[in-house]
Amino acid sequence: MINIERALVSKRFIKAAGLFLRYSTIPKLMNLLKAEYERLLRRPTLSCRPYFIKIQPTNICNAGCTYCLKQVKGDNSPPGKMALGDCKKIIDRFKKYAYLIGFQYSGEPLGNESIFEMIEYAHQSGIGTYLSTNLQEVKDGYCDKLIFSGIDLLTIAIDGITQETYGRYRQRGNIVKVIENIQNLTSAKRRLNKLTPFISLQFIVHKYNQHEIEGARQLAKKTGVDNLELKPIGTTDKAILPGNEKLCRRIYAKNNKLKSKTCWWLWGSLVILWDGRVLPCCHIVTSKTELNAFTDDIFSIINNPFNRQARGQSRLEAFSDDHPCHGCVVPYGGVLQQTI
Numbered sequence: 450m451i452n453i454e455r456a457l458v459s460k461r462f463i464k465a466a467g468l469f470l471r472y473s474t475i476p477k478l479m480n481l482l483k484a485e486y487e488r489l490l491r492r493p494t495l496s497c498r499p500y501f502i503k504i505q506p507t508n509i510c511n512a513g514c515t516y517c518l519k520q521v522k523g524d525n526s527p528p529g530k531m532a533l534g535d536c537k538k539i540i541d542r543f544k545k546y547a548y549l550i551g552f553q554y555s556g557e558p559l560g561n562e563s564i565f566e567m568i569e570y571a572h573q574s575g576i577g578t579y580l581s582t583n584l585q586e587v588k589d590g591y592c593d594k595l596i597f598s599g600i601d602l603l604t605i606a607i608d609g610i611t612q613e614t615y616g617r618y619r620q621r622g623n624i625v626k627v628i629e630n631i632q633n634l635t636s637a638k639r640r641l642n643k644l645t646p647f648i649s650l651q652f653i654v655h656k657y658n659q660h661e662i663e664g665a666r667q668l669a670k671k672t673g674v675d676n677l678e679l680k681p682i683g684t685t686d687k688a689i690l691p692g693n694e695k696l697c698r699r700i701y702a703k704n705n706k707l708k709s710k711t712c713w714w715l716w717g718s719l720v721i722l723w724d725g726r727v728l729p730c731c732h733i734v735t736s737k738t739e740l741n742a743f744t745d746d747i748f749s750i751i752n753n754p755f756n757r758q759a760r761g762q763s764r765l766e767a768f769s770d771d772h773p774c775h776g777c778v779v780p781y782g783g784v785l786q787q788t789i
Contacts, residue, residue: 452695453654453679460678464602464647468577471601472548480546481717488716493757498546498747499719503731504539505554506531506561507723512583513621526735531723533563535743537570539721542747544574553581554720554731560586565594572599581606581651585622587630592637596646603646604678605631608653610664617657628672635673649676655684659691712774715760719751729756732777 477500484497507530540550550571552558559582561567571578580595581604595603607627609615615624635648650672652658652665662679669677681698682689690697714730721727725743726736727750737755759774 454681454698457678457680460676468549468601472575472577474575476545477548481548484717485713488711488713491711491760493760494752495716495748495760497716499543499717499751500546500548501551501718502539502543502547502549503551503554503718503720504531504536504567505556505720505722506536506552506558506564506567508554508556509560510555510557510583511560511585511621512557512619514619526722526726529723530561530563531567533566535725536563536567538743540567540571540574540576542742544571544576547576549577549579551579551581553579554722555734556723557585558582559584559591565598568598568600572601577601580604580646583619583622584627584630584634587633592630592634593641595634596637596641596643600646602649604649604651605634605674606651606653607665607668608651608655609658610661610668614658614661618653618655628668631672631674639673647676648674649678650674651678651680653680653682654691654696655682655689656691657689659693659696662696712777715756729759733774 480497481500484495484500487495487497507528508526509528509530543550552564552568552571558564558580564580568578568580578598578600579602580600584605605627606619607615607624608618609624612624615622615627631650638646638648650665650669652662654662665679666677679696681696683698684690712730714732718730719727719742720729720731721742722736725741727738727740727742728734728736738750738753740750740753742750762774
């Protein structure tokens with residue numbers, strides 16, 4: 450058996466290459482090269498712009514995931530939903546340089562009724578689009594709207610094929626309802642004769658669901674999705690890691706030879722919360738600056754004091770125990786490994 454982390458990286462490379470070819474322009478390519486150059490030099494102050502944006506349509510969620518970053522790290526942000534007009538402002542500010550916008554962060558994106566218009570506007574602006582959902586609540590017409598929005602990549606998180614296993618991780622979830630919604634979505638895609646979105650089932654592998662991997666493969670075939678992604682869990686709770694090292698991130702393996710590398714998130718990405726607050730990456734849940742993406746200068750935002758300090762350290766060995774990046778598993782491996 451190949452290590453599932455390696456397999457996932459290979460699959461995501463193919464998807465990333467497709468998006469790169471479809472949405473690349475000369476200004477985007479020049480900005481990407483500048484970002485990677487500044488990352489290699491570990492420059493703390495940037496002259497490039499983010500080429501990957503995460504937008505939080507809402508921080509309200511219906512799943513109750515046990516290991517949700519928001520719960521684990523104690524994020525007490527007030528609940529809310531991003532307005533369509535504010536989302537369009539963000540897209541207009543970054544459309545010249547962004548290759549991809551991910552409409553998901555610490556919340557269920559389908560909980561924002563404007564999500565379809567947000568995706569459509571990004572698509573019309575020449576930016577690749579990605580959405581991750583638990584697909585718990587799908588109102589009438591949502592499947593068709595999602596297909597027609599132009600979304601490129603759609604990930605459905607399941608993490609279990611029986612209610613006992615699924616509910617252990619997603620405590621307020623109903624796997625029967627999710628499977629029904631998956632089948633409705635794939636049926637709509639066939640009925641509308643659309644090639645996109647590329648639909649993936651994401652199965653985060655841990656100790657309590659590893660016995661259902663083969664069942665997840667069968668479910669992927671039965672429901673007609675395009676892909677099954679077996680994703681190794683990232684956690685500080687080693688008790689829930691699978692017993693088979695090939696089902697784990699390689700950083701957890703005994704005698705691993707991986708070394709931390711400069712994390713691309715600090716140079717190439719930006720996370721924008723529903724109210725315009727910003728994060729440097731998806732693993733830091735509380736904003737480190739008062740600047741707001743709706744109103745403030747882009748370079749002031751990406752070069753705020755916290756970001757410059759983090760880039761100046763940028764390797765895990767340099768982080769103290771109380772630093773937000775300490776203990777993060779992301780900076781091991783190459784750029785694509787740093788996205789899982």
